[in-house]
Amino acid sequence: MIEFVNVSKRFPDGTVAVEDFSLVMPSRKTTVLVGSSGSGKTTLLRMINRMVDPSSGRIEIDGEDTSSLEPVALRRRIGYVMQNSGLLPHFKVIDNVATVPVLNGVPRKQAREQALTLLDTVGLDRSLADRYPSQLSGGQQQRVGVARGLAANPNILLMDEPFGAVDPIVRAELQVELIRLQRELDKTVVFVTHDIDEAFLLGDQVVILETGGRVAQVGSPTEILSDPANDFVANFIGAEKGKRALSIRKTPRGEILVDTEGRAAGVLVPGPDGSPA
Numbered sequence: 349m350i351e352f353v354n355v356s357k358r359f360p361d362g363t364v365a366v367e368d369f370s371l372v373m374p375s376r377k378t379t380v381l382v383g384s385s386g387s388g389k390t391t392l393l394r395m396i397n398r399m400v401d402p403s404s405g406r407i408e409i410d411g412e413d414t415s416s417l418e419p420v421a422l423r424r425r426i427g428y429v430m431q432n433s434g435l436l437p438h439f440k441v442i443d444n445v446a447t448v449p450v451l452n453g454v455p456r457k458q459a460r461e462q463a464l465t466l467l468d469t470v471g472l473d474r475s476l477a478d479r480y481p482s483q484l485s486g487g488q489q490q491r492v493g494v495a496r497g498l499a500a501n502p503n504i505l506l507m508d509e510p511f512g513a514v515d516p517i518v519r520a521e522l523q524v525e526l527i528r529l530q531r532e533l534d535k536t537v538v539f540v541t542h543d544i545d546e547a548f549l550l551g552d553q554v555v556i557l558e559t560g561g562r563v564a565q566v567g568s569p570t571e572i573l574s575d576p577a578n579d580f581v582a583n584f585i586g587a588e589k590g591k592r593a594l595s596i597r598k599t600p601r602g603e604i605l606v607d608t609e610g611r612a613a614g615v616l617v618p619g620p621d622g623s624p625a
């Protein structure tokens with residue numbers, strides 16, 4: 349569990365990126381921080397692994413105050429995946445993945461073997477292991493970025509807009525892949541995005557942020573969709589504009605859900621007690 353307790357961050361130039369932020373991010377769940385540009389998402393994420401230190405307040409990981417931990421050691425046991433993959437251009441794919449375990453003291457041969465297994469995990473063919481990042485597609489690079497983030501077998505995986513720079517089709521593939529991975533690996537994931545659809549798709553807990561890291565609402569996607577806390581949230585999630593309104597259309601083969609433009613959105617199936625799901 350990651351806990352923020354009254355955390356603020358003021359940068360040396362006086363910018364207050366985060367003000368009095370408190371939140372529990374449960375273990376083995378995905379928490380998504382979503383908000384517009386400048387709302388403090390990246391600053392919040394980077395405070396978890398001490399790439400940025402809070403000006404006040406504290407962050408605990410499983411009850412341990414991170415300010416008492418050595419930053420480099422902390423960073424090595426927390427996976428970090430960023431936009432544009434953050435791969436080292438002059439290292440082959442396999443060495444990009446194996447680097448952190450080697451720094452952690454794993455013998456190189458063993459680290460490279462584990463790296464190959466991780467390529468399997470993220471759905472990449474092992475034949476790509478000897479390529480350089482520039483010889484991969486954007487989506488493949490992001491998968492290597494995820495493999496790299498997982499390489500030290502961290503309990504926590506921080507992901508900063510990891511799918512922001514790839515085209516929508518690849519992005520959808522990567523999102524599905526992350527859901528599969530999360531079921532398999534059971535990590536505590538903190539994911540930053542400005543895309544509310546991505547937040548609802550991936551998040552167990554979604555945190556909608558306003559400027560200064562102010563929490564507009566926290567909840568499951570269902571809770572937020574069914575009961576937006578205020579106009580800001582309603583506007584942000586598109587509920588106000590009826591963008592997410594679905595209605596039932598009866599067809600000879602059953603009932604389907606359609607969106608406001610008449611596009612089919614899904615099939616209505618009965619719930620366990622026979623009521624509509």
Ligand SMILES: Nc1ncnc2c1ncn2[C@@H]1O[C@H](COP(=O)(O)OP(=O)(O)OP(=O)(O)O)[C@@H](O)[C@H]1O
Nearest residue numbers: 359361363365384385386387388389390391392542
């Ligand atoms: N090193 C810094 N020095 C001064 N101000 C900073 C620094 N890093 C970030 N900020 C400011 O802090 C605020 C929050 O930035 P942050 O990068 O956390 O936002 P964000 O929500 O991740 O934005 P984006 O979606 O654009 O990445 C912004 O106003 C930003 O300009």
